Amino acid sequence: MAEFKHFPVMLKEVLEALNCRKGKVYIDATLGGGGYSEAILEQIQPEGKLLSFDVDEEAIDYCKQRLNKYKNITIIKDSHVNIERHLRLLNTDEITGGVVYDFGASFHQLTSESRGFSFQKEAMLDMRFDKEADFSAYDIVNKYREENLVKIFSEYGEERFSKRIAKGIVQARKKKSIKTTKELVDIILGSTPRVKSKIHPATKVFQAIRIEVNGELENIKKSLVNIMPYLGDGAIIVTVTFHSLEDRIVKNFFKENSAKFPGGNLEIHTRKPITATDEEIKVNPASRSAKLRYAQVIKREI
Ligand SMILES: C[S@@+](CC[C@H](N)C(=O)[O-])C[C@H]1O[C@@H](n2cnc3c(N)ncnc32)[C@H](O)[C@@H]1O
Incomplete structure (x- = not known):
């Protein structure tokens, strides 16, 4: 298998927040190296279902091999903004378990010789997550x-x-x-x-x-708006962001949809975001700026 380096950030904390339950439907909106997807699959066997999205064909190809022993994953090469379309195609009416977003670029993308993300490596000016864009x-x-x-x-x-x-x-x-x-x-x-x-x-x-x-900031808001109607009662949204601009969008979205306000149905579990432990930062310095927020959909009357 070709090398694809990425250390899943705050994996333990993501899994705790997502609280994976067997038999439920989950979405990994940003597959990357498949670190979160594999951990979710391990927890939802045997009947759970996972749909994993990425726009980067290198991530998709790598994960198709890495995760090929799992039967209940569908890997989709498309933007998570278009989740709705794929749910329809796959006859999935409801995301019963939850969704995780790990925004930004993977270590593989940032350090790849040819993709033009790094100012330390000479390459053509590119920086597309999706090479077909x-x-x-x-x-x-x-x-x-x-x-x-x-x-x-x-x-x-x-x-x-x-x-x-x-x-x-x-x-x-x-x-x-x-x-x-x-x-x-x-x-x-x-x-x-x-x-x-x-x-x-x-x-x-x-x-x-x-x-x-990559239209990164507008995609965060669009995707959250698009996925909300498909999240079932009790489903969980977990986000990991890497800078304040991303974090602010999630924080405001959660607030605007808070169950404390009329019409809102999110119970926010992180008044302050969760950050990486000192041990993780030592091993993976990029996790220093990561912030995890999560909320749960509450559809019953509260
Ligand atoms: C930080 S990495 C995810 C790493 C992953 N959680 C893991 O454990 O390996 C972010 C990934 O999101 C992908 N991505 C960025 N924008 C996207 C979009 N709009 N739709 C789907 N994937 C996207 C990138 O191509 C990248 O592979």
């Missing part, structure tokens, strides 16, 4: 107006030098199009003052471009 980092860097670049760098990257970097990009691309991660990094380095910081000057711009390429 027709819009990539190249389009943003070479075609967005300067003010739109400023907007995404500021909003999605919280980059303090957004204006200077956007200006640097627009000047550079007048001479020739910007094709590689290295060219973009050089422009960022050339447009920003040297400041002492633990993070590389390109970190935030790369994050912002990745979020924009």
